[in-house]
Structures are given as C-alpha cells and as structure tokens.
Amino acid sequence: MKKFIKAALLLASLHQVAGQAxxxxxxxxxxxxxxxxxxxxxxxxxxxxxxxxxxxxxxxxxxxxxxxxxxxxxxxxxxxxxxxxxxxxxxxxxxxxxxxxxxGNRGGWGRDHGRDDGNRGNRNDYARRGDAVMLFEHARFEGRQVGVHNDVRTLRDFDFNDVVSSIVITDGRWEFCNDADYGGQCITYGPGRYPVIDMNDRISSLRRVR
Missing domain, CATH: 2.60.20.10 (Crystallins)
Known part of the structure; x- marks a missing residue:
C-alpha cells in the first residue's frame, strides 16, 4: 500500500512539473x-x-x-x-x-527583478545577448516585445511604430523620439525599468546617446 501511495505521489509530481512547462x-x-x-x-x-x-x-x-x-x-x-x-x-x-x-512571480516580464522606479536592476539575459533596450507594447511590460541593441531610425522596420508603452534599459542612455530619424519631441532614459512612459504609443525612433 505504501509503495502504491509513493508511486501515485511521484506520478502526480511529474504531472505537475509537466503541466508547468x-x-x-x-x-x-x-x-x-x-x-x-x-x-x-x-x-x-x-x-x-x-x-x-x-x-x-x-x-x-x-x-x-x-x-x-x-x-x-x-x-x-x-x-x-x-x-x-x-x-x-x-x-x-x-x-x-x-x-x-x-x-517573475508578479506577472508581466520577469527576467529583471529591479524596482519599477527607473533605478538600475540586475543585468539580465538580454544584456548578455546584446540587447540594451527592451520595448513593450503595453504598460507594465506586457504584450509584444522587441529587443534593440543599435540605433533604430524607424520602428516601422520592427512593425512597432507608435505602440511602445513601457521600456527596460539594461545599458547606456537612450533618446526616444516621436518621429522617424530622431525627429519631433524626444525624451532620454537611462538604465532602469519604466512600466509607464510619458510618450505612450508615440515612439517612432530611438538611438543611444551615451
């Protein structure tokens, strides 16, 4: 009986792990x-x-x-x-x-557990891969996401024009502009996590400034 119970518990455990994959x-x-x-x-x-x-x-x-x-x-x-x-x-x-x-345990994008106040968080796998900036379609790091490591003259190339609502920066200071070719209104962010940005759904280009 004990062997049967142990086998049942093991099977349930394996099923649970498989369900989480x-x-x-x-x-x-x-x-x-x-x-x-x-x-x-x-x-x-x-x-x-x-x-x-x-x-x-x-x-x-x-x-x-x-x-x-x-x-x-x-x-x-x-x-x-x-x-x-x-x-x-x-x-x-x-x-x-x-x-x-x-x-992460609180929903949204969970690879960087730094604070959401713009302070620098832990460097994550995207930094190791080369992406200095992660762009998110929705606030609080939700929705479609695109990684960037070079200047981008137009986010149309990524099918991501005027949809950015939150940002994670792992390296450098970056300028974000509401027109292509870095034109129009621009704002600069340094390393950190930005769950809501001032230029919500208005970013068309970005480039590293430092």
Missing amino acids: GELTLFSRPDFGGHEVSLRGATPDLNQWDFNDRASSAVVRSGAWEVCEHADFGGRCMILERGEYPTLRRFDNLISSARELDR
Whole structure:
C-alpha cells in the first residue's frame, strides 16, 4: 500500500512539473495552417525540426517565448506571450530559434527583478545577448516585445511604430523620439525599468546617446 501511495505521489509530481512547462506551436502558414511543430524547450536551431524560416503563425499554449531570426537566439528577436498569433508580421518566415523565458512571480516580464522606479536592476539575459533596450507594447511590460541593441531610425522596420508603452534599459542612455530619424519631441532614459512612459504609443525612433 505504501509503495502504491509513493508511486501515485511521484506520478502526480511529474504531472505537475509537466503541466508547468511552456509550449509553443509554430505553423508554416498564416491562420494556423500548413505544417506545424510544437516546442517544449529551448531550440537553438529549427533546422533540427526541418522548420527553419518557415513559421508564419504561432500559438503559445503556456509560458512566454522568445523567437529569433538567427540560430542560437541571434539577430532580431520578438517575445510571444500566451495567446494566438495568426500572423507573425515582420517575423514571417524568418524564425530560426526559440526558447521559453523565465518569468517573475508578479506577472508581466520577469527576467529583471529591479524596482519599477527607473533605478538600475540586475543585468539580465538580454544584456548578455546584446540587447540594451527592451520595448513593450503595453504598460507594465506586457504584450509584444522587441529587443534593440543599435540605433533604430524607424520602428516601422520592427512593425512597432507608435505602440511602445513601457521600456527596460539594461545599458547606456537612450533618446526616444516621436518621429522617424530622431525627429519631433524626444525624451532620454537611462538604465532602469519604466512600466509607464510619458510618450505612450508615440515612439517612432530611438538611438543611444551615451
């Protein structure tokens, strides 16, 4: 009887762990059509699934996933939260690697546990990968996300124009402007976490100033 109880507890424990694992499904056509592949762990090269540069839509069943245009999580990357993505816009047929991200306990983006008052937090994996700035579609680090490590003359190239609502800066001071080519009204932020920004949904370009 005791052995049976131990076996049942072990099985329940394994089931719980499996339930917590993230899952991302990529589809070769928009609107979840064509061939598909489901990922449940870091995949540095989608060639192993014969799915390199083939994804056109996605479903995140659990977790938050980073998808990148190059193998080994290089190049431009985008973060997909739980939900359905019938099109991948600027990342259509460009994804070569994907991995699940760690998340904080209070929701939103949880890789940097610094304070939300603009003070510098811990350097995170994005800094190690080279992204000095993370842009978020919604306030408090929610929604679609794009990592930036060089000057950006227009966020239209990332399909992210006039949608930025919160920012994380891990390195340097950056100028954010409401027109392309660093024109119009601009504001400068240093390293820190900014859950709400003054130029909400009005940023079109950014560049490092120090």
